[in-house]
Amino acid sequence: MGPQILSVLETPVYVDDMEQAHDFYHGVLGLTRMMEGARVSAYDVAPTQALLVCLRGACDEDVMVRGALVPGHRADGPGHFAFRIAIDTIDAWIEHLEGHKIALESRVEWPGGGTSLYFRDPFDNVVELGTAGIWPNDPL
Amino acid sequence: MGPQILSVLETPVYVDDMEQAHDFYHGVLGLTRMMEGARVSAYDVAPTQALLVCLRGACDEDVMVRGALVPGHRADGPGHFAFRIAIDTIDAWIEHLEGHKIALESRVEWPGGGTSLYFRDPFDNVVELGTAGIWPNDPL
Numbered sequence: 001m002g003p004q005i006l007s008v009l010e011t012p013v014y015v016d017d018m019e020q021a022h023d024f025y026h027g028v029l030g031l032t033r034m035m036e037g038a039r040v041s042a043y044d045v046a047p048t049q050a051l052l053v054c055l056r057g058a059c060d061e062d063v064m065v066r067g068a069l070v071p072g073h074r075a076d077g078p079g080h081f082a083f084r085i086a087i088d089t090i091d092a093w094i095e096h097l098e099g100h101k102i103a104l105e106s107r108v109e110w111p112g113g114g115t116s117l118y119f120r121d122p123f124d125n126v127v128e129l130g131t132a133g134i135w136p137n138d139p140l
Numbered sequence: 141m142g143p144q145i146l147s148v149l150e151t152p153v154y155v156d157d158m159e160q161a162h163d164f165y166h167g168v169l170g171l172t173r174m175m176e177g178a179r180v181s182a183y184d185v186a187p188t189q190a191l192l193v194c195l196r197g198a199c200d201e202d203v204m205v206r207g208a209l210v211p212g213h214r215a216d217g218p219g220h221f222a223f224r225i226a227i228d229t230i231d232a233w234i235e236h237l238e239g240h241k242i243a244l245e246s247r248v249e250w251p252g253g254g255t256s257l258y259f260r261d262p263f264d265n266v267v268e269l270g271t272a273g274i275w276p277n278d279p280l
Contacts, residue, residue, distance in 0.1 A: 003232040007186040010222035046147040073220035080213035082150035
């Protein structure tokens with residue numbers, strides 16, 4: 001038994017325009033920007049959890065931070081990740097997205113009783129809002 | 141004020157071989173596989189948080205689940221994400237990774253007092269283990 005992982009600290013999403021990304025991740029999804037950068041901005045998803053909004057192509061190179069290397073990274077293609085929402089906010093989310101002219105691509109009801117809403121960010125990434133009842137470590 | 145996001149539910153990583161991925165994410169990092177699939181497997185990172193291990197190229201197409209569409213997704217390139225670890229386990233993690241012949245690429249000490257360890261999964265993804273003291277929503 002080795003040392004333990006506690007939780008997710010950072011989930012990335014790769015975008016092509018940081019302002020447009022802010023309009024979506026802050027303006028529509030309501031996340032607060034904790035750190036604003038030209039290459040990477042960080043949004044507060046929950047205590048101890050960050051969404052890294054990475055400008056595609058600008059993060060490829062390694063950078064030096066306080067004398068140490070932070071490796072570059074990149075992703076091309078329509079990526080995917082999911083945020084967790086309360087099951088009693090599904091209707092409010094659907095209405096909220098409609099109000100922002102965000103097309104709901106799909107709504108899936110999972111065998112465990114959970115619900116997922118799928119839609120796109122402005123860069124074709126597949127964003128999911130999911131409830132309890134999707135994964136075994138998060139029962140209804 | 142719209143409906144709220146609670147937390148990260150799913151973080152993806154794209155891999156080229158599911159068995160090799162399991163050897164790394166379970167065998168080295170110690171995560172339990174909650175769901176095993178040919179296209180996607182899900183690992184238990186923490187209660188309510190999943191790592192989605194996605195076989196690159198096999199998740200591109202939309203699939204139908206119980207009559208509803210789950211949109212396809214894809215990422216090419218060396219992706220990135222971070223797991224959170226306790227600050228008093230840094231040395232144990234370095235030793236643990238060495239024991240598994242995983243090369244530590246970098247160790248960064250952040251202004252807020254946190255530490256990040258960077259290394260690669262077998263598919264060149266940049267895996268980070270980070271402590272408190274990196275982001276404003278997770279002070280030391």
